[in-house]
Amino acid sequence: MGKLQIRHNTLTAAEFCKLWNAVWDGCPAKEQVDLALRNSVFRVGIYDGEAIVGMARMIGDLGLCYYIKDVIVLPDYQRRGVGTILMNELLGFVRSHGVPDTEIFVELCAMPDKIPFYETFGFRANEAQRLRLMCETE
Numbered sequence: 001m002g003k004l005q006i007r008h009n010t011l012t013a014a015e016f017c018k019l020w021n022a023v024w025d026g027c028p029a030k031e032q033v034d035l036a037l038r039n040s041v042f043r044v045g046i047y048d049g050e051a052i053v054g055m056a057r058m059i060g061d062l063g064l065c066y067y068i069k070d071v072i073v074l075p076d077y078q079r080r081g082v083g084t085i086l087m088n089e090l091l092g093f094v095r096s097h098g099v100p101d102t103e104i105f106v107e108l109c110a111m112p113d114k115i116p117f118y119e120t121f122g123f124r125a126n127e128a129q130r131l132r133l134m135c136e137t138e
């Protein structure tokens with residue numbers, strides 16, 4: 001692993017799908033990913049040379065709440081601190097925007113085996129349940 005570079009708000013749909021397909025099946029259509037990335041409030045990419053090795057993004061309103069999405073590190077780069085860099089970049093953005101001296105909700109959804117990773121940044125599960133609907137566009 002060479003020296004890693006952190007880039008803000010440059011993440012492309014092609015890079016997104018490269019990482020997505022490395023860990024999950026079936027990246028969504030490029031047009032959907034493009035729209036989602038353009039409307040994300042903050043995107044982070046981690047690069048080894050010019051190759052993307054990790055990403056994360058956030059949606060949010062800067063005032064009251066954020067939602068963290070698509071935290072992915074290439075399998076060969078996992079457990080080497082890349083996920084921690086991504087999370088610290090996201091939380092750094094939260095701390096440096098918004099109304100000074102206030103608190104902001106930062107939420108995410110995690111599979112049970114990933115909860116220990118998020119707990120290292122202070123996230124804790126509560127009794128809220130995740131409700132989900134796949135809604136078709138016209």
Ligand SMILES: CC(C)(COP(=O)(O)OP(=O)(O)OC[C@H]1O[C@@H](n2cnc3c(N)ncnc32)[C@H](O)[C@@H]1OP(=O)(O)O)[C@@H](O)C(=O)NCCC(=O)NCCS
Pocket residue numbers: 023071072073074077078079080081082083084085109110111113114116117118120
């Ligand atoms: C979850 C993920 C982003 C973590 O990234 P990472 O670069 O491996 O994380 P780090 O190396 O910064 O880990 C920091 C600490 O978090 C914890 N941690 C990380 N991955 C963990 C796992 N799979 N299980 C338990 N603890 C984990 C450990 O305490 C780790 O410290 P250690 O390696 O010194 O023990 C990465 O495993 C990943 O991309 N997984 C596939 C995609 C995914 O499921 N994303 C999350 C969607 S909810």
